[in-house]
Amino acid sequence: MRVLIVEDTVGLGEAVRDQISDDGHAVDWVQSLAFAEASVKSTTYNLILLDLMLPDGQGLVFLKKLRAAGDVTPVIILTAMDQVSDRIAGLNAGADDYLVKPFDLSELSARVSAVARRYRGNPNPVLQIGELEVDLGDHRVSRNGQQIELTAREWALLEGFLQRPSMLLSRAQLEDRLYQFGAEIESNTIEVYISRLRKKLGRDVIVTVRGMGYRLGAYEH
Numbered sequence: 001m002r003v004l005i006v007e008d009t010v011g012l013g014e015a016v017r018d019q020i021s022d023d024g025h026a027v028d029w030v031q032s033l034a035f036a037e038a039s040v041k042s043t044t045y046n047l048i049l050l051d052l053m054l055p056d057g058q059g060l061v062f063l064k065k066l067r068a069a070g071d072v073t074p075v076i077i078l079t080a081m082d083q084v085s086d087r088i089a090g091l092n093a094g095a096d097d098y099l100v101k102p103f104d105l106s107e108l109s110a111r112v113s114a115v116a117r118r119y120r121g122n123p124n125p126v127l128q129i130g131e132l133e134v135d136l137g138d139h140r141v142s143r144n145g146q147q148i149e150l151t152a153r154e155w156a157l158l159e160g161f162l163q164r165p166s167m168l169l170s171r172a173q174l175e176d177r178l179y180q181f182g183a184e185i186e187s188n189t190i191e192v193y194i195s196r197l198r199k200k201l202g203r204d205v206i207v208t209v210r211g212m213g214y215r216l217g218a219y220e221h
Helices: 010-020 033-042 059-068 085-090 107-120 152-163 173-180 189-199
Strands: 001-005 026-030 047-050 075-079 097-100 128-131 132-135 139-141 147-148 205-207 213-216
Touching: 001 010, 001 033, 001 097, 010 097, 010 107, 010 128, 026 033, 047 059, 047 107, 047 128, 047 205, 059 075, 059 085, 075 085, 075 189, 085 097, 097 107, 152 173, 152 189, 152 213, 173 189, 173 213
Parallel strands: 001 026, 001 047, 047 075, 075 097
Antiparallel strands: 128 132, 132 139, 139 147, 205 213
């Protein structure tokens, strides 16, 4: 997934960014509502982690504007405002979940996964694809009971194919899953990761369509 973090506290923002990135997601982190508004206009996100108290305004106002504009991107509120009335206001404004600071980063990861599963319409996140068993919730892949270790970026790439099993994905679409804004992208990065996935999962798992992109191959279910 591509995740937008809207958080002005540097230490917390860094910790959340690193946690979500380690979970295999592409992350953009901004520290104001102005940058958040610019980001959602230029990039499609799968999830927004939103603080309520920002230097230039209230996160709740930003959320209400999103929903009024018909934007249904999942939003998890991260805030120190812990009153029941605050939670009700956040949920009524269109938030999908509400996490009170300070929180455990592992709990945040679990809630991110839960929201993602709901929006994929897959409450049971275990897929059987040929000899491969893929657990979308725990980010695990195994073949015939033998676990296959994937790096965070390898997982992010595989997840992109699994979410769109019948679609051809371009190099740009795949790069967008792997990198944050400003990250260096080498010309052969996608080829390198595709090669690694093939070595670990099987040569036919991903098919190259020359000049156009890649799609799931023999393991398509």
